[in-house]
Amino acid sequence: MPVAKPERCDGRVIAHVDLDCFYVQVEQRKQPNLRGLPSAVIQYNSYKGGALIAVSYEARNFGVKRSMRGDEAKETCPQIQLVQVPVARGKADLNSYRNAGSEVVSVLAQKGRCERASIDEVYLDLTDAAETMLMETPTENMQDFEEEVLKSHVLGLESKDGSDAKEEIRKWLCRSDAGYQDKLLACGALIVADLRMQVLNETEFTCSAGIAHNKMLAKLASAMNKPAQQTVVPHSSVEGLLESLPIKKMKQLGGKLGSSLQSDLGVNTVGDLLQFSEERLQQRYGINTGSWLWNIARGISGEEVEGRLLPKSHGSGKTFPGPQALKTLASVQHWLNQLCEELNERLHTDLDQNKRIAHTLTLHARAYKTGVSDSHRKFPSKSCPLRYGTRKIQEDALILFQAGLRDFLGFYNCKINNGIEHSNWGITSLSVTASKIVPIPSGTHSIAKYFGGRFQFGSSSNQSLDNVIVEAAPSSPSGSENCSGLIPYDMQLEYLEEDTGIEHARACLDQQDPFCNLSRKVDGLTEESSIISPPGSEDIMTESEPCRDFLAKEPMLVSNTSRLKAVEKKKTAGKKLQGNCSIVNFFNNYRNSQSSLEQKNVINVHGVKISSSLGSPSASDSNFTCNQVELPAENSHEEIDTNNSGYSRANMPQGRQAWSYNIDEIDPSIIDELPPEIQDEFRAWLRPYKRTNVVKRGSSITHYFLPDKK
DNA sequence: ACGGCTTCGACT
DNA sequence: TAGTCGAAG
Numbered sequence A: 001m002p003v004a005k006p007e008r009c010d011g012r013v014i015a016h017v018d019l020d021c022f023y024v025q026v027e028q029r030k031q032p033n034l035r036g037l038p039s040a041v042i043q044y045n046s047y048k049g050g051a052l053i054a055v056s057y058e059a060r061n062f063g064v065k066r067s068m069r070g071d072e073a074k075e076t077c078p079q080i081q082l083v084q085v086p087v088a089r090g091k092a093d094l095n096s097y098r099n100a101g102s103e104v105v106s107v108l109a110q111k112g113r114c115e116r117a118s119i120d121e122v123y124l125d126l127t128d129a130a131e132t133m134l135m136e137t138p139t140e141n142m143q144d145f146e147e148e149v150l151k152s153h154v155l156g157l158e159s160k161d162g163s164d165a166k167e168e169i170r171k172w173l174c175r176s177d178a179g180y181q182d183k184l185l186a187c188g189a190l191i192v193a194d195l196r197m198q199v200l201n202e203t204e205f206t207c208s209a210g211i212a213h214n215k216m217l218a219k220l221a222s223a224m225n226k227p228a229q230q231t232v233v234p235h236s237s238v239e240g241l242l243e244s245l246p247i248k249k250m251k252q253l254g255g256k257l258g259s260s261l262q263s264d265l266g267v268n269t270v271g272d273l274l275q276f277s278e279e280r281l282q283q284r285y286g287i288n289t290g291s292w293l294w295n296i297a298r299g300i301s302g303e304e305v306e307g308r309l310l311p312k313s314h315g316s317g318k319t320f321p322g323p324q325a326l327k328t329l330a331s332v333q334h335w336l337n338q339l340c341e342e343l344n345e346r347l348h349t350d351l352d353q354n355k356r357i358a359h360t361l362t363l364h365a366r367a368y369k370t371g372v373s374d375s376h377r378k379f380p381s382k383s384c385p386l387r388y389g390t391r392k393i394q395e396d397a398l399i400l401f402q403a404g405l406r407d408f409l410g411f412y413n414c415k416i417n418n419g420i421e422h423s424n425w426g427i428t429s430l431s432v433t434a435s436k437i438v439p440i441p442s443g444t445h446s447i448a449k450y451f452g453g454r455f456q457f458g459s460s461s462n463q464s465l466d467n468v469i470v471e472a473a474p475s476s477p478s479g480s481e482n483c484s485g486l487i488p489y490d491m492q493l494e495y496l497e498e499d500t501g502i503e504h505a506r507a508c509l510d511q512q513d514p515f516c517n518l519s520r521k522v523d524g525l526t527e528e529s530s531i532i533s534p535p536g537s538e539d540i541m542t543e544s545e546p547c548r549d550f551l552a553k554e555p556m557l558v559s560n561t562s563r564l565k566a567v568e569k570k571k572t573a574g575k576k577l578q579g580n581c582s583i584v585n586f587f588n589n590y591r592n593s594q595s596s597l598e599q600k601n602v603i604n605v606h607g608v609k610i611s612s613s614l615g616s617p618s619a620s621d622s623n624f625t626c627n628q629v630e631l632p633a634e635n636s637h638e639e640i641d642t643n644n645s646g647y648s649r650a651n652m653p654q655g656r657q658a659w660s661y662n663i664d665e666i667d668p669s670i671i672d673e674l675p676p677e678i679q680d681e682f683r684a685w686l687r688p689y690k691r692t693n694v695v696k697r698g699s700s701i702t703h704y705f706l707p708d709k710k
Numbered sequence B: 001a002c003g004g005c006t007t008c009g010a011c012t
Numbered sequence C: 001t002a003g004t005c006g007a008a009g
Helices: A022-030 A057-061 A070-076 A095-108 A127-136 A165-173 A180-203 A215-222 A235-243 A256-265 A270-275 A278-285 A287-297 A329-354 A390-409 A442-450 A465-469 A489-512 A514-522 A545-551 A555-578 A582-598 A617-623 A632-639 A668-673 A676-686
Strands: A014-019 A039-043 A051-055 A081-084 A113-118 A121-125 A207-212 A230-232 A314-319 A356-369 A382-385 A425-439
Touching: A014 A095, A014 A180, A014 A215, A022 A039, A022 A051, A022 A095, A039 A057, A039 A070, A051 A057, A051 A070, A070 A081, A095 A113, A095 A121, A095 A180, A121 A215, A127 A180, A165 A180, A180 A207, A180 A230, A180 A235, A207 A215, A215 A230, A215 A235, A235 A270, A256 A278, A270 A287, A278 A287, A314 A329, A314 A356, A329 A356, A329 A390, A329 A425, A356 A390, A382 A390, A390 A425
Parallel strands: A039 A081, A207 A230
Antiparallel strands: A014 A121, A014 A207, A039 A051, A113 A121, A314 A425, A356 A382, A356 A425
């Protein structure tokens, strides 16, 4: 007998899966002798034994908590095993955890739409799979349940004295009088139990899960029975669950908003929210938040599970608390370099593995100014188009930092006194972030074929982008082969012409070596430095008067102005290209990221020159850039304001002429050639009128739901 | 004067 | 758009 399928969106089956004390598990997998022991992962051993960032459940039983220091943990639980988080470049290196998280995702993503919510959490939309299962096998006919699913917890299911818990679960799972939605949830529980076992088998990690009809409830449920267990929220138990749930336990209400609800409205549990009308909540918290609150009080959440398996940004940061605060430009540069190196490595991995390119570089910092009451003023974040290559990222990050510092110190305080004892500022945290990451439509095998099929994507690729993109030496035997074979000859000419101006600028830039004055600082010499405009900014000529004095002296400034001139030229050249058919633009883009993959390189992964033909490293610095052809994408950071008429729709990534092709003219079939994990992402990207996600929680969602608001 | 570090989303 | 802010884990 077919079961009617309600049109309601609360007929969904959503799971939230949460890896148990994930970092600990990753370390335990590396060192199996740690299994079963009270243990914790710490970082930085220096100060009070390091900071705990993950604690095993055994250790929790001894009262060890996250947010303890290592010393404290030892006192609380003397036998605790403390494992240090890997360190690279003087900072915590979370890559092994990220990779382990990816392993899990690839298992979990099989049965339905999967959203990677954090390094150790995912949401799954299992609605389709559950419906299919229910259609094929009505739950009341089910008999052989896996042990794992019988260990589920079902909210609201009373365990009577002396009754066999597993038997109760079994009965619940195949209750014939259950509503359709609960039957779907039962199927969800089966699927999730299966997935969790698969995760364990394939990755050795245990996880906990919540199964409910929306994300909010699934998330709540997954935390209720840990570790290595799962919890189902039947529809009938939602009201009771929320009624007594402390308001601060709800996602999004753990911070100020939750506090405000408590102090201003006297709301202590989610149930307490029920007495307020939607209008009242809107009036107090705004239209969106008000509606959202009204809904969650009723267990309503319309958030979709986004099909996203990959992070939207990569960041690398470090704090320098208290006495460690950075007081010199040289030390800032040192750490920026480390952070940028890591960032570059991760960008490169992303490119290799996922064929994605990031378009924006952002620098964040925290700073104080001594002797100023205003000293907690925030250091402004700055961003610019991202150019690939370690040294470029480092260079741009430093420029962004200086731009931020200029703003931070105030307009009139242009000159920085960088003497070690006299600096009046300190930096307490630094981070660099790469965002606006979009897939390369590399599916372009279709397009590649059109040009003769000499494209190879990805290549074998331990090659780093640095090697490949700019740092190739023209004097090396293969240097002259830069683009031939990759680009039709007439197109090459166009590119070369277009690049000439830039190239000249870069030659100037590199000959003067903007870093030489800074590298001197690293040796401990005192120096002074001017503050300059961020990359991509064109207001350099309108720099404040005091700054202008430095124009002549500062290599950085010179190189920047040179670049700007080059930009002007490039802009006009770019226009010529713009008018062409989209395939040319497309190609432009493709070439930016790919063509040089075939070049031989003279620099190894760490940026150390290993060329034998170029003499001493210092000499080669100015040498090898002289004749190089720098690819458009590498320079296009100056193009932040160039036209993007090629975009046919709103919401497309902007700021790069290289990316402006007509999406209408892309053969949709190329999507199939993308790595499966980014296909969805790319499809969404192509979707013409995809609404920006302005009102995620709020009135726009509200109409989607049914309940009467009276 | 610290829990570090990372990511995401909303708002303006 | 760029930049700020809040939140979570």
